[in-house]
Amino acid sequence: MRILLLTHAFNSLTQRLAAELRQRGHLVSVEFDISDSVTEEAAALFAPDLIVAPYLRRAIPESVWSRHVCLIVHPGVVGDRGPSALDWAIDAGRRDWGVTVLQAEAEMDGGPVWASASLAMRPATKASLYRHEVTQAATTAVLQAVECFAAGNFVPQRPSSSQWQPLMKQAHRAIDWQQDDSATVLRKIDAADGFPGVVDTLFDQPCHVFDAWPESTLRGAPGEVLAQRETALLRATIDGAVWIGHVKRPGSIKLPATLAFAEEAAVVPHALLPDWWRAAAPTWQDIAYEESGGIGFLHFEFYNGAMSTRQCERLRDALVWAKQRPTRVLVLPGGLDFWSNGIHLNVIEAASLSGGSAADESWHNINAMNDLALELITTTQQITVAAIGGNAGAGGCFLARAADLVWVRDGVMLNPHYKNMGNLYGSEYWTYLLPRRVGQNAAQAIMHNRQPLTAHGALQLGLTDACLSGDVSAFRADVAAMAARLAAAPDLPGQLAAKTKSRARDEAAKPLAAYRNEEMAHMHRNFYGFDPSYHVARHHFVQKSLASWTPRHLARHRELGWKLP
Numbered sequence: 001m002r003i004l005l006l007t008h009a010f011n012s013l014t015q016r017l018a019a020e021l022r023q024r025g026h027l028v029s030v031e032f033d034i035s036d037s038v039t040e041e042a043a044a045l046f047a048p049d050l051i052v053a054p055y056l057r058r059a060i061p062e063s064v065w066s067r068h069v070c071l072i073v074h075p076g077v078v079g080d081r082g083p084s085a086l087d088w089a090i091d092a093g094r095r096d097w098g099v100t101v102l103q104a105e106a107e108m109d110g111g112p113v114w115a116s117a118s119l120a121m122r123p124a125t126k127a128s129l130y131r132h133e134v135t136q137a138a139t140t141a142v143l144q145a146v147e148c149f150a151a152g153n154f155v156p157q158r159p160s161s162s163q164w165q166p167l168m169k170q171a172h173r174a175i176d177w178q179q180d181d182s183a184t185v186l187r188k189i190d191a192a193d194g195f196p197g198v199v200d201t202l203f204d205q206p207c208h209v210f211d212a213w214p215e216s217t218l219r220g221a222p223g224e225v226l227a228q229r230e231t232a233l234l235r236a237t238i239d240g241a242v243w244i245g246h247v248k249r250p251g252s253i254k255l256p257a258t259l260a261f262a263e264e265a266a267v268v269p270h271a272l273l274p275d276w277w278r279a280a281a282p283t284w285q286d287i288a289y290e291e292s293g294g295i296g297f298l299h300f301e302f303y304n305g306a307m308s309t310r311q312c313e314r315l316r317d318a319l320v321w322a323k324q325r326p327t328r329v330l331v332l333p334g335g336l337d338f339w340s341n342g343i344h345l346n347v348i349e350a351a352s353l354s355g356g357s358a359a360d361e362s363w364h365n366i367n368a369m370n371d372l373a374l375e376l377i378t379t380t381q382q383i384t385v386a387a388i389g390g391n392a393g394a395g396g397c398f399l400a401r402a403a404d405l406v407w408v409r410d411g412v413m414l415n416p417h418y419k420n421m422g423n424l425y426g427s428e429y430w431t432y433l434l435p436r437r438v439g440q441n442a443a444q445a446i447m448h449n450r451q452p453l454t455a456h457g458a459l460q461l462g463l464t465d466a467c468l469s470g471d472v473s474a475f476r477a478d479v480a481a482m483a484a485r486l487a488a489a490p491d492l493p494g495q496l497a498a499k500t501k502s503r504a505r506d507e508a509a510k511p512l513a514a515y516r517n518e519e520m521a522h523m524h525r526n527f528y529g530f531d532p533s534y535h536v537a538r539h540h541f542v543q544k545s546l547a548s549w550t551p552r553h554l555a556r557h558r559e560l561g562w563k564l565p
């Protein structure tokens with residue numbers, strides 16, 4: 001079938017659906033929901049058999065849903081209606097929830113149901129639930145609905161009852177620091193994360209707060225800012241304290257809390273952790289090391305997978321330290337939602353907002369990423385494993401490829417390319433790491449086509465080494481078991497010797513420094529050159545500017561010479 005994905009953005013759910021539908025032989029094209037007339041035009045050009053809307057922020061025009069079957073993905077159970085479905089589910093502390101695929105009609109979320117799938121809720125942010133449980137359930141339900149549609153004789157049913165839940169307002173989300181306990185504060189911030197955040201104040205200044213973490217030992221007067229640790233601020237509640245990782249001040253962008261309130265935080269005491277070992281009790285810890293059965297696990301939980309200069313430097317320090325441990329296998333599980341999305345575009349943008357140079361900050365950040373990648377590539381005493389349980393994009397994919405082995409959870413989307421960010425050339429030694437795995441032609445195609453890859457697709461191309469099924473906990477258990485087998489392998493010393501030899505051979509053929517210099521010559525032009533595309537693209541990305549057109553590599557129906565098959 002010809003299936004048009006009509007969406008607000010090409011987000012990870014849309015990417016996943018596009019890949020799954022293509023894998024099943026459908027011709028898929030994408031159109032961003034820009035205006036009614038643009039949607040009408042896309043429908044006329046592509047003449048889809050079916051329209052699927054994974055992520056919309058407005059209603060589909062009647063001119064389109066009256067002519068085509070349009071299936072809407074609603075992140076709520078059958079009968080649930082309204083724009084804040086997940087927010088209300090988290091707010092109510094629900095243990096089970098669902099995703100419904102229903103047909104667009106005049107009444108919002110009121111159409112007949114084509115398919116639904118249930119999901120188990122977990123204490124997590126809305127965005128995290130969306131990226132894992134909701135995406136999985138939505139994929140199941142959409143594929144089922146598409147099959148029903150293809151069968152031709154399926155009659156979708158209207159739910160026996162339905163309930164409209166209004167947009168969740170900030171008044172409902174508001175935190176009362178003199179009344180709310182830590183669990184309530186965490187739940188309120190989780191229900192609003194990554195968007196819209198909770199309207200609050202810090203240092204008596206208005207802001208939206210995001211990215212909250214529990215603290216188990218430090219205490220203080222309710223509402224008081226007690227401490228800072230790297231990017232996060234600790235604020236006391238009536239029964240403990242919570243860390244606030246990110247804030248958005250009026251007129252600014254979402255930033256690490258200690259950066260957004262740099263001046264105010266200057267006098268706040270630091271509560272640094274003594275070392276890289278995972279703390280015994282829950283607290284905010286972005287880099288955490290664990291060992292089990294002679295295997296090292298270096299976790300890095302960076303919000304949105306974005307890695308600033310300092311985060312790269314700290315992670316490199318942690319890696320250098322972990323490499324000295326008496327282990328034979330070192331696993332890098334990254335973070336829960338993202339393994340890494342490369343350099344920190346918001347922190348880079350902040351440099352220009354505060355009168356500094358975004359080009360300089362970009363340069364420092366990519367150099368720090370490269371130093372980190374180099375440290376990983378040149379590990380000699382351990383077999384290194386990038387265990388990708390959450391999505392990865394751009395430089396984050398190549399940082400993972402710097403490990404000896406890359407194991408990916410089925411369901412993860414990988415975007416191993418840079419050009420979407422204003423034609424950025426990219427670094428992280430990708431010119432060394434990618435072709436040696438997939439060959440020159442495939443490397444060029446990956447970079448040029450700019451398409452997301454599923455875990456299976458990446459494995460088929462030879463970009464990764466394993467694809468493991470299951471949710472994140474099952475994935476982590478499987479990774480630990482596979483790492484244990486690796487560590488126990490009798491030929492492990494032989495494997496380490498072979499890796500050292502192969503690295504020496506590669507270095508003799510062309511030194512890593514040469515790859516880096518060539519890449520950085522391109523990056524220098526991207527950052528400091530005449531063409532401002534990267535700076536413009538980054539600005540729009542962090543400001544979340546509305547799209548004004550759908551890129552050609554997504555909208556097949558807008559390719560030059562497109563004709564209906």
Ligand code: COA
Pocket residue numbers: 010011012013194195254304305306307341342343344345346347391392393394395396415418420421424541542
């Ligand atoms: N720096 C700062 N923030 C980033 C980021 C980065 N490198 N990559 C993603 N984010 C943020 C997004 O702005 C968004 O923020 P929000 O919490 O305010 O919503 C959040 O992470 C999730 O991103 P989103 O695009 O919704 O996730 P996705 O899984 O649907 O898409 C990508 C993933 C990787 C395709 C997309 O985020 C992307 O293109 N990122 C930029 C990658 C890049 O160019 N890096 C620089 C070159 S190395």
